[in-house]
Amino acid sequence: MYNELEGRVAIVTGASTGLGKAIAIRFGEEKMKVVVNYLNKEKEAKEVADLVKRAGGDAVAVQGDVSVEEDVDRLIQSAHEQFGALHVMMNNAGMQKEIPSHEMTLEQWNKVISVNLTGTFLGSTKAIAYMLEHKIKGSVINMSSVHEVVPWPHFVHYASSKGGMKMLSQTLALEYAGKGIRVNNIGPGAINTPINEEKFANEQDRNEVLSMIPMKEIGEPDQVASVAAFLASDQASYVTGTTLFVDGGMTLYPSFQAGKG
Helix, strand or coil: CCHHHCCCEEEECCCCCHHHHHHHHHHHHCCCEEEEEECCCHHHHHHHHHHHHHHCCEEEEEECCCCCHHHHHHHHHHHHHHHCCCCEEEECCCCCCCCCHHHCCHHHHHHHHHHHHHHHHHHHHHHHHHHHHCCCCCEEEEECCHHHCCCCCCCHHHHHHHHHHHHHHHHHHHHHHHHCCEEEEEEECCECCHHHHHHHHCHHHHHHHHCCCCCCCCECHHHHHHHHHHHHCHHHCCCCCCEEEECCCHHHCHHHCCCCC
């Protein structure tokens, strides 16, 4: 736990399920005040807000599409009006859909890029503008993926969005380091979230995934949430412009694990 986080204000986008839910609840355990953003799962988002409060924090659920500028403005405004500040921007919302690259339409490409990359750009830059205006030395945390460095056939839009997020975060980190604003990525690997539930329930699919993980374990959302809490805290005050991979070693070329090659 990080005592200095008590009372600080965070926005977590895409927080109604999965990793966003886990991060919002962890922030609640840190006694933070959380804007729980959701796109269309209002009931689930309000349940997450209640869990944040039960954990010891405070929360409000706010609808918004992260790829729409006016909606992101409203998220920032909600944090200010409800809790009086914004110290942590957790850009978690994202999407993926398997499509062979030669069959992918421009519309399908644009949808993923607009949510994953443009949404992160909007959330990051508008949070930074708020922090600069209010002289807050804050933390921007972006939910990237192992696929910011690992190519992923049939997911060219997703991998491209995460590769772009890597450079986006590094550029913003360099640009605003002198203002005390830190920008970092979290790069999850195979995590046991609802989006992966069906795949991991199939023994063959699960074993194929495990073969790509040196630690031979599927990760849990709270393991990602713990990294988000660290990056939000003063314990990470000298960490900026980097990606912390939470992947059991997936980015370490696991096929070379036996020393062959």
